[in-house]
Each structure stands twice: as structure tokens, then as C-alpha cells.
Amino acid sequence: MNRTIDPHEAAEKLREQINRHNRSYHQLDDPQISDAEYDLLLRELQILEATHPELITLDSPTHRVGAPPLKIFEEVSHVVPMLSLNNAFNDEEVIEFDRKIQEKLDQDSIDYIAEPKLDGLAISLLYQDGVLVQAATRGDGKSGENVTENIRTVRDIPLRLTGDFPPLFEVRGEVFMAKNSFEKLNKRAEEKGEKLFANPRNAAAGSLRQLDSKITASRALSFYCYGHGEFPAGNLPTNQAALLKIFKKWGLPVSSEIETISSIEGCIAYYKNLESRRPTLDYEIDGVVFKLNDFSLQNIMGFVARAPRWAIARKFPAEEAVTKLLDIDIQVGRTGALTPVARLAPVFVGGVTVTNATLHNLDEIRRKDVRIGDQVIVRRAGDVIPEVARVVLDKRNPSSTPFHFPEQCPICNSTVEKMAGESVARCSGGLFCPAQQKEAIKHFASRKAMDVDGLGSKLVEQLVDQNLIQNVADLYILQLEQLSSLERMGKKSAENLIAGLEKSKQTTLATFLFALGIRDVGEVTAQTLANHFGSLEAIKTADEAALLETADVGPVVAKHLMTFFQQPHNLEIIERLRQEAGIRWDDVTLGENSSQPLQDKIFVLTGTLEKFSRDQAKKLLQLLGAKVTNSISRKTDYLVAGENAGSKLEKALKLDITILDENQLSELLRKP
Numbered sequence: 001m002n003r004t005i006d007p008h009e010a011a012e013k014l015r016e017q018i019n020r021h022n023r024s025y026h027q028l029d030d031p032q033i034s035d036a037e038y039d040l041l042l043r044e045l046q047i048l049e050a051t052h053p054e055l056i057t058l059d060s061p062t063h064r065v066g067a068p069p070l071k072i073f074e075e076v077s078h079v080v081p082m083l084s085l086n087n088a089f090n091d092e093e094v095i096e097f098d099r100k101i102q103e104k105l106d107q108d109s110i111d112y113i114a115e116p117k118l119d120g121l122a123i124s125l126l127y128q129d130g131v132l133v134q135a136a137t138r139g140d141g142k143s144g145e146n147v148t149e150n151i152r153t154v155r156d157i158p159l160r161l162t163g164d165f166p167p168l169f170e171v172r173g174e175v176f177m178a179k180n181s182f183e184k185l186n187k188r189a190e191e192k193g194e195k196l197f198a199n200p201r202n203a204a205a206g207s208l209r210q211l212d213s214k215i216t217a218s219r220a221l222s223f224y225c226y227g228h229g230e231f232p233a234g235n236l237p238t239n240q241a242a243l244l245k246i247f248k249k250w251g252l253p254v255s256s257e258i259e260t261i262s263s264i265e266g267c268i269a270y271y272k273n274l275e276s277r278r279p280t281l282d283y284e285i286d287g288v289v290f291k292l293n294d295f296s297l298q299n300i301m302g303f304v305a306r307a308p309r310w311a312i313a314r315k316f317p318a319e320e321a322v323t324k325l326l327d328i329d330i331q332v333g334r335t336g337a338l339t340p341v342a343r344l345a346p347v348f349v350g351g352v353t354v355t356n357a358t359l360h361n362l363d364e365i366r367r368k369d370v371r372i373g374d375q376v377i378v379r380r381a382g383d384v385i386p387e388v389a390r391v392v393l394d395k396r397n398p399s400s401t402p403f404h405f406p407e408q409c410p411i412c413n414s415t416v417e418k419m420a421g422e423s424v425a426r427c428s429g430g431l432f433c434p435a436q437q438k439e440a441i442k443h444f445a446s447r448k449a450m451d452v453d454g455l456g457s458k459l460v461e462q463l464v465d466q467n468l469i470q471n472v473a474d475l476y477i478l479q480l481e482q483l484s485s486l487e488r489m490g491k492k493s494a495e496n497l498i499a500g501l502e503k504s505k506q507t508t509l510a511t512f513l514f515a516l517g518i519r520d521v522g523e524v525t526a527q528t529l530a531n532h533f534g535s536l537e538a539i540k541t542a543d544e545a546a547l548l549e550t551a552d553v554g555p556v557v558a559k560h561l562m563t564f565f566q567q568p569h570n571l572e573i574i575e576r577l578r579q580e581a582g583i584r585w586d587d588v589t590l591g592e593n594s595s596q597p598l599q600d601k602i603f604v605l606t607g608t609l610e611k612f613s614r615d616q617a618k619k620l621l622q623l624l625g626a627k628v629t630n631s632i633s634r635k636t637d638y639l640v641a642g643e644n645a646g647s648k649l650e651k652a653l654k655l656d657i658t659i660l661d662e663n664q665l666s667e668l669l670r671k672p
């Protein structure tokens with residue numbers, strides 16, 4: 001007799017089997033069945049759930065294969081902010097970190113925990129009744145993106161925990177891609193002629209930020225946890241070592257390299273040891289993290305700005321490798337600056353294969369006496385562009401000759417000029433040089449400028465090369481038929497570009513001014529000019545004295561502005577952009593009150609700002625009527641705190657003064 005199988009029971013059984021094999025594979029490193037057999041079990045469960053949707057549970061392992069694509073990621077706010085770490089680049093800085101802790105805590109001995117600094121992306125996982133219910137990226141630390149569907153496909157991350165856990169808590173850790181998975185992924189991409197990822201971290205980030213979680217499921221991502229977010233008070237263990245131990249018990253993966261160490265000397269030895277074993281690890285790390293082990297001591301140390309005082313990241317130094325300099329190409333930038341680029345025999349350094357590196361400028365080539373054919377040392381740190389650090393002189397071919405810097409622009413043959421006191425040489429061809437034309441158009445269309453959707457670098461090059469455009473005004477007379485007839489351009493992309501151009505026409509004066517690409521007029525200066533003068537006409541006709549009255553404008557910038565607005569060619573393009581294309585904005589109202597919205601408010605600036613120099617921020621605030629002082633008092637209205645803010649931040653917190661971060665400052669300075 002045939003016994004009918006209860007689908008509910010069958011699904012439970014399959015899930016139990018799959019979860020057991022997952023644990024053997026991911027936590028115990030002891031697979032009991034082959035990958036094919038595992039896939040078969042998963043497939044069976046998928047079919048069962050497809051025919052009985054009521055059986056699908058949040059923790060079903062079938063989520064591992066991905067869900068229907070999303071339109072956008074939702075925003076998730078972090079109840080406990082996700083912070084960053086301060087860095088130490090040498091042993092002295094680590095010793096200083098310990099000294100400050102000793103000074104404040106006055107303990108007989110202090111336990112640290114040393115962990116690898118994983119090179120991936122920070123993720124927050126929320127478990128409710130042991131089931132993974134939400135996963136979010138770090139974002140700006142206050143809120144990130146909801147990537148739950150994607151995270152469910154990461155096999156290392158348990159969808160359901162085992163053991164005795166609190167009803168709701170948040171785990172934090174790093175999602176990363178193992179070196180071998182990265183190599184396989186790039187190999188497959190290469191075979192298909194697709195774009196390669198630069199390094200495992202980019203590959204992990206690119207894989208996680210996919211709206212289609214099926215793509216994430218096809219990429220092998222890994223995870224280690226290193227901390228907690230929200231956690232019910234009574235349930236938190238007393239220290240980091242104990243926390244990681246229970247995480248492991250509940251089924252969460254923890255790196256096996258983590259150690260508790262009772263002296264800072266021991267921490268330094270740990271760093272040296274891990275640095276020497278770095279190449280043998282199967283995942284990328286960019287340093288180690290030392291944390292005070294005891295949570296109550298962590299609380300006493302507290303935070304400064306966005307980083308804890310109880311932890312420090314000891315970063316590995318930049319990596320170097322030797323290779324042959326095959327050639328030196330000269331690139332021409334937007335302002336005509338000639339940048340020498342080293343073409344190298346491929347070399348693996350800092351986790352990526354490097355074939356190009358910057359040589360900065362003519363003076364640098366002379367100073368380092370870099371010659372084609374030399375063996376050179378290439379250096380790469382983090383995400384920074386690789387550079388040629390120096391030449392291995394012992395290996396130089398005696399018949400080599402110094403590099404001869406071109407006297408004519410390699411693109412348009414115009415004379416190359418070098419101003420006294422400047423290290424940069426420039427093509428004098430201006431906008432007649434196709435290289436400068438292309439770069440000026442790319443800048444105009446870029447995100448922070450006119451933000452023209454659908455107009456990427458490659459397309460700009462194609463349009464200029466085919467003589468369809470020569471300047472930014474020509475963009476707006478492009479016809480759909482012209483665009484669709486371009487190689488690799490479908491009707492849809494052509495329509496998108498036309499729509500993108502149309503959308504870009506409504507802008508602001510500051511954006512337009514920045515988009516023009518006047519030398520040394522960056523976003524902040526453009527904003528200052530717009531706020532000060534109110535209209536393009538006023539800026540165009542301003543003389544040197546008037547320009548110099550603007551905060552942030554010195555004699556050099558004033559000269560660039562006047563030169564730009566004296567060129568008939570530039571005026572003609574501006575006219576075409578406004579009259580023919582219809583680019584428009586609302587002029588900024590310059591009234592007593594409206595231009596001085598921060599009248600008499602007292603600001604103090606502290607810490608390092610990324611977008612502004614301290615001086616720029618000060619001038620911009622003053623322009624809006626604020627007073628900027630150096631020390632915090634009860635009269636202070638706002639403290640602007642950048643990275644590594646210190647005692648001023650503490651004092652402001654005590655006095656209950658409103659604290660702004662850099663983004664909030666930008667917001668405040670942005671006038672219509």
C-alpha cells in the first residue's frame with residue numbers, strides 16, 4: 001500500500017537534512033555529501049515549496065537560491081550606529097593607543113582581543129526568535145540598504161540559529177569573497193568577455209548590491225562576525241571573547257585567527273605573525289583590529305566622533321612589487337594637464353594585477369629618473385591608484401636614455417607649456433584639442449555636475465570621434481536617429497540619453513557653474529560664487545576686485561574666472577546652452593535675511609572634514625552670517641565634528657550643543 005507523504009512533514013525533513021549538511025560543510029569543515037547531492041536535496045525542497053507555497057518559511061534554505069528581483073533597496077536605519085575604526089600605521093601608534101587606555105582605566109592588566117581586519121563590507125544581521133529577519137549594509141553608519149534577500153543566499157550565514165539565544169538581537173560582521181572564489185569568478189568573466197573585478201572586495205560589494213538576488217546566489221560570498229548591534233541588556237556576555245564564543249555556538253561563523261592577548265607587546269607580535277602569514281590565508285585582510293576585551297571597560301573608553309576609543313585597526317603597509325616599465329603614455333586631462341602613465345608588465349600587488357600606474361607629472365619623472373625599459377617598484381595601498389615608487393638602478397640597462405617629455409601635445413600637436421613654479425605641463429590647444437574636448441564634456445555630464453543619465457565616458461569619446469559633437473552645447477541638438485545609428489547603441493539607450501539630457505536642463509546656478517569646468521572652480525567655490533553673486537550675469541561681468549570679495553576666491557581663481565568669461569568661444573557656448581538648449585535655474589535671491597540665514601549663530605569646527613578644508617567651511621559659514629570661533633562655550637550654537645574629533649566634541653556633548661557631521665553641514669550650506 002502506498003503511504004501518502006505529508007508535504008509539511010517532507011519539507012521539515014528536507015530542511016533539517018539541508019541545514020545539517022550546511023553545518024557540516026560551513027562550520028565543521030566536514031562535508032558528508034557531495035555538492036551535487038546537496039543541490040538535489042535543495043531542488044526537491046524548492047519543488048515542494050513551489051507546489052505548496054504555504055510551506056515556505058523565512059528560514060527555508062531555498063532562499064539560498066535567490067528571490068524575485070527588487071526595484072530598489074529599502075532604507076534601514078541602524079538603531080545602534082555602525083561605526084568605523086581609527087587606524088594605526090606603525091607600532092608607536094599602537095603603543096600610544098594602549099597608553100591612553102592605561103591612563104584612563106588604571107587597571108593592573110588589560111586584555112585585548114586581536115582579530116584579522118577582513119577586507120569586505122560590514123553587514124548587520126537581525127535575528128528574531130533565532131531566524132534571520134533582516135540584513136543591512138553599513139551605508140553612512142546611520143542607515144544602510146536592506147539586502148536581506150541577498151544575504152539569505154550566503155551559505156555561511158545561518159538562516160536559523162541553534163541553541164539558547166535572546167528573542168531579538170543584532171550581529172555585525174564582514175561579508176567577503178575568498179581569494180579562490182574571486183579568481184574563479186574573474187576567470188569565468190574573462191571567458192565570457194565580461195568586465196573583471198579589480199579585487200575580492202569590489203567583487204563582494206558588487207555581488208551583494210545586486211537587485212536580483214539570483215546573481216548574488218551565483219557568487220560565492222563568505223561571512224565572519226565580529227561584533228553586536230542591538231542586544232538585550234541582560235543577555236550580553238561580559239566580554240568580546242565570550243560573545244564570539246556564543247555566536248559560534250549558535251551557528252554563526254567566527255574567524256579561527258582571533259586571539260585574546262594580555263599585553264600590547266603581545267598584540268604587536270600577533271600583528272607581525274599574521275602579516276607574515278597573510279599570503280597563505282584564503283581571504284584578503286588589510287590589517288588587524290585590536291579591541292579592549294571587556295565590554296564595561298569599552299563603555300568607559302567610549303567613542304570619539306565615528307570611531308571607538310577602545311579599538312584600533314593596525315593597517316598593513318602599502319604593498320610593493322618589481323616589474324618592467326614597458327612604455328610611458330601621455331594622457332591629456334580636462335584642463336590640458338599632461339599626465340604620464342606607466343605601462344607595465346603585469347604584476348600582482350596588493351591583491352590585484354597591475355598593468356598601469358601613475359607617474360604623476362614631468363617633475364616626478366625627472367626626480368625619479370624613470371626610463372622606459374627600467375625595472376621599477378610599483379606601490380599600491382588600499383584603493384589608491386598604483387604608482388611607480390622608484391627605479392631599481394642596479395638593473396638599469398647602461399644604454400638607456402632619460403625619458404624625453406613631449407614638446408607637442410600627443411593628441412592635437414599644440415605646444416606644451418609649463419608655467420614657472422608649476423610641476424604640471426599643459427597642452428595649449430584648449431578646447432580645440434579633442435582630448436580636452438572629451439574631458440570637458442565628460443565633466444559637464446558627470447554626476448556632481450549636470451548629471452546626464454545615459455552619457456558615459458565611452459559614449460562621449462564615440463560622439464567626439466565621429467564628429468557628432470565638439471562641445472557641451474552640441475549635446476543638446478543630438479537627434480534620436482543620429483544616436484541610434486551609432487555602433488553598440490540601441491534605440492532604447494538613445495531614447496534614454498535624450499531623456500537624460502532633457503532632465504538635466506533644470507539645474508541650479510552653482511551646478512551649472514561647476515559643470516562649465518573652469519580651472520580651480522570646484523563644487524564648493526561654485527556654490528560660494530552662486531551665493532555671493534546670485535546670477536550668472538553678475539559673475540560674468542565681475543572684475544577682479546569684486547571676485548576677490550567672494551570668500552574662497554583668491555587671485556589665481558579670480559584670474560581663471562576672468563579669462564574664462566573673456567573667451568568669446570565660452571560665452572557663445574553658454575549662450576547656446578541657455579537660449580538654444582533651454583538650460584535654466586532660479587537665480588539666488590540676495591536679500592538681507594535670505595542670504596544670511598545663519599545670522600549671528602556661533603559655530604565651532606573640529607576634526608577633519610573630507611569635502612571642505614577647514615578654511616572653506618569657515619568662509620562659507622561666515623558668508624551665511626554665522627560667526628566661527630575656536631572654542632566651545634555655552635554660547636556656541638553648533639559644533640561641526642569631522643573625523644577624529646576630540647576634546648571639543650566631548651565638551652559640546654556635555655553642554656548639550658547641537659553637533660553636525662559633514663553631511664549635515666553640506667546640507668546647511670546648500671542654498672537654493
Ligand code: IVH
Binds near residue numbers: 083121123174
Ligand atoms: S569592528 C566599532 N572588527 O572595518 C567598531 N571591524 O574600519 C566597528 N572590519 O566597518 C568595527 N574586520 O567593515 C571590526 N574584526 C573586525 C573587522 C572590522 C573588518 C571592517 C568593518 C568596519 C571597518 C572599519
